[in-house]
Amino acid sequence: MALRFSLTGTREGVKERPRRVPVWREINAREGHAGIPQPLSSPTSWRQIHLLDPRTTTKTAELLELERKYCSFGDTVHYLEPPKVFVNCEGSYLYDEDGTPYLDLQMWYSAASFGYKNPRLNAALKRQIDLLPQLACQYLHAEKVEVAARIAQYCEKRFGVKGRVQFNVGGSQAIEDSLKIVRNATGKNLMFAFMGGYHGRTLGASAITSSFRYRRRYGHFGDRAQFIFYPYCFRCIYGLTRPACDIYCEGQFEKLFESEYHSVWDAKAGASEYGAFYIEPVQGTGGYVIPPREYFTRLKSTCDRHKILIVDDEIQMGFYRTGKFWAVEHLGITPDI
Ligand SMILES: Cc1ncc(COP(=O)(O)O)c(C=O)c1O
Missing domain, CATH: 1.20.5 (Single alpha-helices involved in coiled-coils or other helix-helix interfaces)
Structure with a gap:
């Protein structure tokens, strides 16, 4: 997908709204090329769409052009076309170059839960950098x-x-560390993880993150997790309602261990093929899903009985994001890692 900026172009039949710099977006209509940056001298068969965005200033247009040419094409950056450019922040707000405030309901995937430009945190950071980084x-x-x-x-x-x-320095790296700890402790490289779960984009983290979209370009993942339905009661996969369901979904997980033919458990050896179950106490990227507490008390007991560790990924929900230091404290279980 390529972005080109033109001062003259308009789309036929579209009434022009006031704007500073019109933006032309070219979409590579050829199948399989969506999302890949293309050179400016693109074939004429590509569709051209005129985006009349009155908020696109010259500076923003220049930045987007540079981004198109020089930045790696992470798909997250291009969830919005064109990506939004911010220049400042304060508390719960981000500001664009016009000074328009945007309330950040997600707070940088919880990385800034204490607010942007938090004076106490900034002062501590500055103190430490000046003293000993x-x-x-x-x-x-x-x-x-x-x-x-x-x-x-x-x-x-x-x-x-x-x-x-x-x-460690980031979420995915912390997940990589935890994978090594599980492998070191159990000798196993296969994990359970949740559908909708997100654990990062390194190779190891991608293998236990449910979306195939993140793995599609990178060949075979031998350590791909066995993905289990998350207890998402509002959109129950089994069409059941609480409390009548009696946490049916956890019962389905438990059934995997009833027979060796369910592929995860060797009853004769009393051993599972899986070393750990990766959980998010509140599913973040998967839709901010709050699970029923009983699901996790039962899951913990099922895992304990089958010597499967629980790895609690608090990258997004830890450090008071949910009101407690760890989100897992709401669930009444003790994770292993
Ligand atoms: C639950 C969870 N785990 C891991 C990660 C990966 O963290 P990072 O982006 O710092 O690698 C994220 C990122 O959003 C996350 O939400």
Whole structure:
């Protein structure tokens, strides 16, 4: 898909609205090429659509042109065509170059749950950068140890188990670490995960993220998770309603272990082919779905009986996003990782 900017073009039959710079969007109509940036000298068979967006300023148009040429074509960036450009932020708002405020209902997928430009967080960050920024990992600094201790002590108090903290720089990387921990602890490389679950875009995280869209271009994923229906009561996959359903969906998961012919359990060896079940206590990217608590208490007990670890992905819902430090605290279970 290519973007071209023209000062003169209009689409036939379309009444022009006031605008600063008209934007022409060319859509590559050839099957299989959607989403791939194409050179400006595109074949004339491509459809041209005139986007009359009065908010598209010269600066924004220039940025979009540069983005088209030089930025990797992450599909997330192009959920909107053309992508929206912001220049500033404050609290719960993002601002475009006209100063128009946009209320961010998602807060950067929960990465900014404490608000943009939070003065306390910004001051702490500045203090640390001025004092001693991140160090090579063979050295220690006080803040790393102190934060690890506070998180581990909180978990011990809340869940009654001792543990350690491994830091990493992003969600997908944390998921990669957890996959290694599961493999190290269980010797298994296959996982259960939820349909609608999102765990990131690295290769390992893509294998346990349900959307095929994220894997489609990259060949075979030998570690692709076995995906299980998320307990999404509002749109129950079985067409049932609570409480009459008696959490039927968890019962279906449990049935997988009733016979070796259901493909996940060797009853003679008492062993599952799967090392862990990856959960989101509130499904984020999959639609902000709040599950029934009983589902997870039962799931935990099913997993415990079959020696399957629970990995709690709090990348989006942790750190008070749901009111508690960890979202899993609402569910009354203790995850393993
Ligand atoms: C639940 C969950 N896990 C993992 C990730 C991946 O995090 P990152 O984008 O920092 O790699 C995300 C990102 O939105 C997420 O929502």
